[in-house]
Amino acid sequence: MRHVLDMKDFSKEEVERLVERALQLKKMRQRPKALRGKFLATAFFEPSTRTKLSFQRAAKELGMKVIDFITEISSLRKGETDLDTLLTLEAMEINAIVVRTRKNEAPKYFAQHLSVPVINGGDGTNEHPTQAFLDLTTLYEHFAKLDLRVAIVGDILHSRVARSLVEGLNKFGANVRLCGPEEFVPKTFPGVELIAHDLREAVKDVDAIYTLRIQKERLEQVFDNVEEFFIEYQINEEILKAAPSHAVIMHPGPINRNVEISDEVAYSKRSLILNQVKNGVYARMAVLEEALRLDETVRSLEESMA
Amino acid sequence: MRHVLDMKDFSKEEVERLVERALQLKKMRQRPKALRGKFLATAFFEPSTRTKLSFQRAAKELGMKVIDFITEISSLRKGETDLDTLLTLEAMEINAIVVRTRKNEAPKYFAQHLSVPVINGGDGTNEHPTQAFLDLTTLYEHFAKLDLRVAIVGDILHSRVARSLVEGLNKFGANVRLCGPEEFVPKTFPGVELIAHDLREAVKDVDAIYTLRIQKERLEQVFDNVEEFFIEYQINEEILKAAPSHAVIMHPGPINRNVEISDEVAYSKRSLILNQVKNGVYARMAVLEEALRLDETVRSLEESMA
Amino acid sequence: MRHVLDMKDFSKEEVERLVERALQLKKMRQRPKALRGKFLATAFFEPSTRTKLSFQRAAKELGMKVIDFITEISSLRKGETDLDTLLTLEAMEINAIVVRTRKNEAPKYFAQHLSVPVINGGDGTNEHPTQAFLDLTTLYEHFAKLDLRVAIVGDILHSRVARSLVEGLNKFGANVRLCGPEEFVPKTFPGVELIAHDLREAVKDVDAIYTLRIQKERLEQVFDNVEEFFIEYQINEEILKAAPSHAVIMHPGPINRNVEISDEVAYSKRSLILNQVKNGVYARMAVLEEALRLDETVRSLEESMA
Structure with a gap:
C-alpha cells in the first residue's frame, strides 16, 4: 500500500x-x-x-x-x-x-x-495532490509535454491547488508564474521565479492560464468587497488578447461565473475545464x-x- | 438516447x-x-x-x-x-x-x-412525467384499460403531478375532471371539460379518485389555515359513499394523514397507493x-x- | 424471514x-x-x-x-x-x-x-440487539466462553446498549454488575444482582469492564455539569489498578475522549474497542x-x- x-x-x-x-x-x-x-x-x-x-x-x-x-x-x-x-x-x-x-x-x-x-x-x-494529478494529466494530454509556461492566477496564498500544481510542474522544469492581488500572493514561493501583479504581463507568453476559484464564502468573513480585489484578475476575452492564441484555460472548479472567469471564456474552445x-x-x-x-x-x- | x-x-x-x-x-x-x-x-x-x-x-x-x-x-x-x-x-x-x-x-x-x-x-x-408513467401503469394494471373516468382532487394549480397525469390520460380518451377549492383550481385546463368544486358531484361516476398531496410546507407561507381550504375535499369513508363501489383511490405520496385523505381510506382495500x-x-x-x-x-x- | x-x-x-x-x-x-x-x-x-x-x-x-x-x-x-x-x-x-x-x-x-x-x-x-451481538462476539472471541464477570459502567438508566448486553450475557450465566452515579443507575435491574456506586469495588474481580458512552448532547439539556456526575466513573490507568490484570475494556463508541475513558486506556492493549x-x-x-x-x-x- x-x-x-x-x-x-x-x-x-x-x-x-x-x-x-x-x-x-x-x-x-x-x-x-x-x-x-x-x-x-x-x-x-x-x-x-x-x-x-x-x-x-x-x-x-x-x-x-x-x-x-x-x-x-x-x-x-x-x-x-x-x-x-x-x-x-x-x-x-x-x-x-x-x-x-x-x-x-x-x-x-x-x-x-x-x-x-x-x-x-x-x-x-x-496540498490537493489528486487535483494536481488531474491537472497534469490534462496538460499532458493537450500538449504531450509538461515543460510548459503556466500562469496561476488568483488567491495563491490560501490555495492548496496552487501549491500541489507548482510542486508537480516543477518536477518537469515548467516555468510557473504566480499572479494575483498583493494581499493574496506570497512574496516568495518555492520553485517559482516570477511573481507578478500585472495579469497582462503574466500571461503574455504562456501555454496555460490556471485560474483559481475565489473562495468567497471564506474570504468574505475577513474582507469586505472580496470581488473588488480580484476584479483586475478576471480571465475574460479582453485579457486573452494579451496571451498567445494557443494558450489554454484551466480552473479547478466549481467556478464563480463572471467573477474569476467570464462565461464566454469558461465555455470556450480554449477552456479545458470540463476535460479536467x-x-x-x-x-x-x-x-x-x-x-x-x-x-x-x-x-x-x-x-x-x- | x-x-x-x-x-x-x-x-x-x-x-x-x-x-x-x-x-x-x-x-x-x-x-x-x-x-x-x-x-x-x-x-x-x-x-x-x-x-x-x-x-x-x-x-x-x-x-x-x-x-x-x-x-x-x-x-x-x-x-x-x-x-x-x-x-x-x-x-x-x-x-x-x-x-x-x-x-x-x-x-x-x-x-x-x-x-x-x-x-x-x-x-x-x-410536469412530473415518471409519476404519470407509474400512475398509468397502476391504472392499467388494475383496469386493463386507460379510457377511464378519473377525478383529480386538491391543489390542481400548483400540481405538476396533475399536469402530467392529465396529459397522459388524455392520450387514451379518458374522461378527467378536476376538483378542489376555487383558489386552487384553474378556470380552464387543457383537455379537461369538467372542473368542479363539489366533490360528491365530481366522484359520483368515476373509476378512480386521485387525491393530490397538500403541500402545506409551501402553502403555509402564503395562506393562513391551509387545511381549512381543503377540509371539504378530504377523501374519507363518508365521501366514498358518493362514488361507485368499484372506484379506486390513488395518491402520489407522501400523504398527510387525515388531511387530504383519511387513514381508513389510505390503507383500505380500495387504495392503490402502495401499488403506485x-x-x-x-x-x-x-x-x-x-x-x-x-x-x-x-x-x-x-x-x-x- | x-x-x-x-x-x-x-x-x-x-x-x-x-x-x-x-x-x-x-x-x-x-x-x-x-x-x-x-x-x-x-x-x-x-x-x-x-x-x-x-x-x-x-x-x-x-x-x-x-x-x-x-x-x-x-x-x-x-x-x-x-x-x-x-x-x-x-x-x-x-x-x-x-x-x-x-x-x-x-x-x-x-x-x-x-x-x-x-x-x-x-x-x-x-434495546440495541445488534450491538449486543457484536459485544458477545468480541467477548467470546477473546475468552472462548461467555459465563464471565462483566462490569457495565456509566449511565445505565438511559442505555439501550446496557439493556441488550445484560439480556445477552444472562443467557450464558454471566455475572453482571452495574455501576454508575446514583442518578443514572436504576435501583433494580432484571437479572442483575450487584448494583454498585463504587467503581473500584465493581471492577475488582471482573473479566471485562464495559464503559458506556456519556450522551452529553442529550444529558446537557437536563443537567448542568454532566461531566461532574461521571468524573468518579472514568476508566483510566488508576482505576485499572483495582481490576484484575487480565480484564479487558470495551465501549460501544463513539468515545468521548478523556471523559468516560482516558486516552491511554482506550488505545491500550487491554482495549477491545476496535475489535468491537x-x-x-x-x-x-x-x-x-x-x-x-x-x-x-x-x-x-x-x-x-x-
Missing part, C-alpha cells in the same frame, strides 16, 4: 507513470478488475461534492464499493475526534480512505496511525491503483508463503 | 409501450442486463426522498451504479449554477441524469446543453431503458462500423 | 449460533452469495453514522445493495409518519429494513405492519443472514411447489 499525501512525495518518474496510467485507463473499454470488491471510504470533514463524487465514480468504475461518511449528519456526535472516526472506518475493514480536512498536514498525521492507505483529498491550505473534470475520474483511478498496489504485492507474497 | 422531459413529448403508442414494459419488468425473475455498469446521477436540487429512492432502486435493479449529488451539503458552494453542476456530472462520464428542480422547464434547458439523457424528476409546477410506489420502481426501470435505448443503438452501430 | 427486534427474543442456542457464525464469516476468504442482489434499506430516524455504516459495510460484503433513507433531508416532509416511510420502502421491493428510532418499542410496532424483516438498529432507551467495531461488521452479516433466512426457505419451498 501507499499513502497519497503530498505531490512532493512523488518523484518525477512516479508522476509520469501515474499520468500515463490515467490516460491509458481513459482509453480502455474494459477497466482492470484488480480492485473489485475492495472498499473505499470517503471521509470529507469539509464538504466537497466535486472531489467526493469524482472519487466515488472512479472507485465504482474499478469495481470497488464505497462507504461515505457524512460529517454534516454525524457531527452531532461531539467528542469523537477525526482520527477516531478514521480508526473506526479502518476497523470496518475498509481498504483505503480519502480524507478532506480543514487542517493542514492532518492526512499525514492520520497516515501515521492507520494501516490502510490514506489519500489526501485536500488539506487546508497545504473528466480526467479527474481517470487520474483518481490511477491514484487508487497506486494506493492499493503495494498492499496487493505484499498480500500475495504472504499468501504464497503461507 | 432520449430525454424524458414532459409527458406531452410521448405519443400514445410510446406511453403504451412503456406501461407494458413496466408490467413486464415487474413479472420478470431475471431483469435485463443491458444497462449493467452504466452510471446514473441523481441531482435533486429540491429534496425528494421518495422519487430519488425509487430511481436509485430501479437503476440498481438494472445493474446500474448510482452517483448521488446532494445539494443540501453542497449548496455551501455559491456561484455554481445548476447547469454547471450537471455539466460537471456529465464530464464525469455519467450515462444519464435525473433532475428535480423548483424551476419550471429547467430540465428542457439542461437537455439543450447536455449530451446525456436528462430525466425530469419533477420541475416546479410544470411499487410500480414506480418498474415504471422508472422502463424509463431508464428508454432514456438510454437509442444511445445503445447508435453506439453499437458506431462500433460495428469502426 | 425473521425480525430482529430485541435480544430477549433470542434463545441461548440462537445467540450461540449467531456468534459462531459471525466468527466464521470473519475467517472466510470468500463470503457466501446467498443474499446477492437483495436490497437492504437503512432508515435511521435518529442519526447514527457508526451503526449505519457498519450495516452498509456488512450488506455490501454479502453482495446486497443498499438504499439509504436520509431523514435529515426528508424531514422537511411533514405529515408522513415513520410507518408510512417504511411502508413505502417495503413497497419499493426492499428485502429488509434496519431501523433506528428515538421511540422505545417502535421497531416492534413497525414489524407488526411490515412483511419484510425489521432489524432494530437501536430504539430509544429500550470490526466484529460489528461480521455480527451484522450474521444478523442479515438470520433476518432473511426463513424467507429464503419459504420462497424456495414455494418455487418447488409451483
Whole structure:
C-alpha cells in the first residue's frame, strides 16, 4: 500500500507513470478488475461534492464499493475526534480512505496511525495532490509535454491547488508564474521565479492560464468587497488578447461565473475545464491503483508463503 | 438516447409501450442486463426522498451504479449554477441524469446543453412525467384499460403531478375532471371539460379518485389555515359513499394523514397507493431503458462500423 | 424471514449460533452469495453514522445493495409518519429494513405492519440487539466462553446498549454488575444482582469492564455539569489498578475522549474497542443472514411447489 499525501512525495518518474496510467485507463473499454470488491471510504470533514463524487465514480468504475461518511449528519456526535472516526472506518475493514480536512498536514498525521492507505483529498491550505494529478494529466494530454509556461492566477496564498500544481510542474522544469492581488500572493514561493501583479504581463507568453476559484464564502468573513480585489484578475476575452492564441484555460472548479472567469471564456474552445473534470475520474483511478498496489504485492507474497 | 422531459413529448403508442414494459419488468425473475455498469446521477436540487429512492432502486435493479449529488451539503458552494453542476456530472462520464428542480422547464434547458439523457424528476409546477408513467401503469394494471373516468382532487394549480397525469390520460380518451377549492383550481385546463368544486358531484361516476398531496410546507407561507381550504375535499369513508363501489383511490405520496385523505381510506382495500410506489420502481426501470435505448443503438452501430 | 427486534427474543442456542457464525464469516476468504442482489434499506430516524455504516459495510460484503433513507433531508416532509416511510420502502421491493428510532418499542410496532424483516438498529432507551451481538462476539472471541464477570459502567438508566448486553450475557450465566452515579443507575435491574456506586469495588474481580458512552448532547439539556456526575466513573490507568490484570475494556463508541475513558486506556492493549467495531461488521452479516433466512426457505419451498 501507499499513502497519497503530498505531490512532493512523488518523484518525477512516479508522476509520469501515474499520468500515463490515467490516460491509458481513459482509453480502455474494459477497466482492470484488480480492485473489485475492495472498499473505499470517503471521509470529507469539509464538504466537497466535486472531489467526493469524482472519487466515488472512479472507485465504482474499478469495481470497488464505497462507504461515505457524512460529517454534516454525524457531527452531532461531539467528542469523537477525526482520527477516531478514521480508526473506526479502518476497523470496518475498509481498504483505503480519502480524507478532506480543514487542517493542514492532518492526512499525514492520520497516515501515521492507520494501516490502510490514506489519500489526501485536500488539506487546508497545504496540498490537493489528486487535483494536481488531474491537472497534469490534462496538460499532458493537450500538449504531450509538461515543460510548459503556466500562469496561476488568483488567491495563491490560501490555495492548496496552487501549491500541489507548482510542486508537480516543477518536477518537469515548467516555468510557473504566480499572479494575483498583493494581499493574496506570497512574496516568495518555492520553485517559482516570477511573481507578478500585472495579469497582462503574466500571461503574455504562456501555454496555460490556471485560474483559481475565489473562495468567497471564506474570504468574505475577513474582507469586505472580496470581488473588488480580484476584479483586475478576471480571465475574460479582453485579457486573452494579451496571451498567445494557443494558450489554454484551466480552473479547478466549481467556478464563480463572471467573477474569476467570464462565461464566454469558461465555455470556450480554449477552456479545458470540463476535460479536467473528466480526467479527474481517470487520474483518481490511477491514484487508487497506486494506493492499493503495494498492499496487493505484499498480500500475495504472504499468501504464497503461507 | 432520449430525454424524458414532459409527458406531452410521448405519443400514445410510446406511453403504451412503456406501461407494458413496466408490467413486464415487474413479472420478470431475471431483469435485463443491458444497462449493467452504466452510471446514473441523481441531482435533486429540491429534496425528494421518495422519487430519488425509487430511481436509485430501479437503476440498481438494472445493474446500474448510482452517483448521488446532494445539494443540501453542497449548496455551501455559491456561484455554481445548476447547469454547471450537471455539466460537471456529465464530464464525469455519467450515462444519464435525473433532475428535480423548483424551476419550471429547467430540465428542457439542461437537455439543450447536455449530451446525456436528462430525466425530469419533477420541475416546479410544470410536469412530473415518471409519476404519470407509474400512475398509468397502476391504472392499467388494475383496469386493463386507460379510457377511464378519473377525478383529480386538491391543489390542481400548483400540481405538476396533475399536469402530467392529465396529459397522459388524455392520450387514451379518458374522461378527467378536476376538483378542489376555487383558489386552487384553474378556470380552464387543457383537455379537461369538467372542473368542479363539489366533490360528491365530481366522484359520483368515476373509476378512480386521485387525491393530490397538500403541500402545506409551501402553502403555509402564503395562506393562513391551509387545511381549512381543503377540509371539504378530504377523501374519507363518508365521501366514498358518493362514488361507485368499484372506484379506486390513488395518491402520489407522501400523504398527510387525515388531511387530504383519511387513514381508513389510505390503507383500505380500495387504495392503490402502495401499488403506485411499487410500480414506480418498474415504471422508472422502463424509463431508464428508454432514456438510454437509442444511445445503445447508435453506439453499437458506431462500433460495428469502426 | 425473521425480525430482529430485541435480544430477549433470542434463545441461548440462537445467540450461540449467531456468534459462531459471525466468527466464521470473519475467517472466510470468500463470503457466501446467498443474499446477492437483495436490497437492504437503512432508515435511521435518529442519526447514527457508526451503526449505519457498519450495516452498509456488512450488506455490501454479502453482495446486497443498499438504499439509504436520509431523514435529515426528508424531514422537511411533514405529515408522513415513520410507518408510512417504511411502508413505502417495503413497497419499493426492499428485502429488509434496519431501523433506528428515538421511540422505545417502535421497531416492534413497525414489524407488526411490515412483511419484510425489521432489524432494530437501536430504539430509544429500550434495546440495541445488534450491538449486543457484536459485544458477545468480541467477548467470546477473546475468552472462548461467555459465563464471565462483566462490569457495565456509566449511565445505565438511559442505555439501550446496557439493556441488550445484560439480556445477552444472562443467557450464558454471566455475572453482571452495574455501576454508575446514583442518578443514572436504576435501583433494580432484571437479572442483575450487584448494583454498585463504587467503581473500584465493581471492577475488582471482573473479566471485562464495559464503559458506556456519556450522551452529553442529550444529558446537557437536563443537567448542568454532566461531566461532574461521571468524573468518579472514568476508566483510566488508576482505576485499572483495582481490576484484575487480565480484564479487558470495551465501549460501544463513539468515545468521548478523556471523559468516560482516558486516552491511554482506550488505545491500550487491554482495549477491545476496535475489535468491537470490526466484529460489528461480521455480527451484522450474521444478523442479515438470520433476518432473511426463513424467507429464503419459504420462497424456495414455494418455487418447488409451483
